[in-house]
Amino acid sequence: MAGRDFGGKIRVTGSTGYSLSLRGTINILGASQSNDAVTNQDGRSDRIITPDAPAAELVFADDGLDFDRLLNADRHNITIVEEKTNVTHLFTSAFWTGKPSSNRINGETSQLGIRADSYRRLG
Numbered sequence: 001m002a003g004r005d006f007g008g009k010i011r012v013t014g015s016t017g018y019s020l021s022l023r024g025t026i027n028i029l030g031a032s033q034s035n036d037a038v039t040n041q042d043g044r045s046d047r048i049i050t051p052d053a054p055a056a057e058l059v060f061a062d063d064g065l066d067f068d069r070l071l072n073a074d075r076h077n078i079t080i081v082e083e084k085t086n087v088t089h090l091f092t093s094a095f096w097t098g099k100p101s102s103n104r105i106n107g108e109t110s111q112l113g114i115r116a117d118s119y120r121r122l123g
Contacts, residue, residue, distance in 0.1 A: 008084025012058065015077040018070070023108045024059035026080065028089055030119045054091065054119030056080065062109045067100040070112075078114055087123040091116035 012020040029052075036048045056078075073096070080089040094116035101111040 005085050008082060011079075011081045011083065012060070013079050013081075014073075015079075016073055018065065020058070020065070021061040021063060022058065023061045024110070025057075026059070027057040028080075028119075028121075029055040029057070030089075030121060032119070053115045053117070055097075055116070056089070056091065056114040058112060058114070059108055059110045060112075062102045062107045065109075067112075070096050071100075075117075078116070082123075085123070087121065090120045090122065091118075092120070093117035 010022045010026060012022060012026075032052060032054055034050050034052050036050070037045050038048055039045050075093045075095050078091040078094045080091075082088070091114055094114050096112055097115050098112045100109055102109050
């Protein structure tokens with residue numbers, strides 16, 4: 001039941017066999033370009049189109065994952081499933097980016113993201 005419903009259980013799995021338990025948030029950046037505007041001296045505006053890779057930013061529970069292994073892994077497929085909303089996000093030929101930060105007070109890992117060659121949303 002997607003639409004105006006959000007949240008619920010969200011699972012992140014990699015085709016190499018790992019599974020992450022989300023803790024705080026996930027942001028999907030599914031577009032393959034970004035657009036910026038520039039205004040010319042005569043008042044007309046132009047659009048600057050920059051190719052970009054689909055991405056996701058995640059915060060998850062620090063379950064002892066080997067960050068070096070995750071960051072050094074070959075490209076693989078990453079699937080994010082929103083169980084309550086029945087929405088699935090498919091990142092194909094993806095890899096992890098960032099520098100993991102582990103908060104030892106609340107057990108959150110942040111500062112990690114996904115980049116992929118392609119993205120598809122189902123549901």
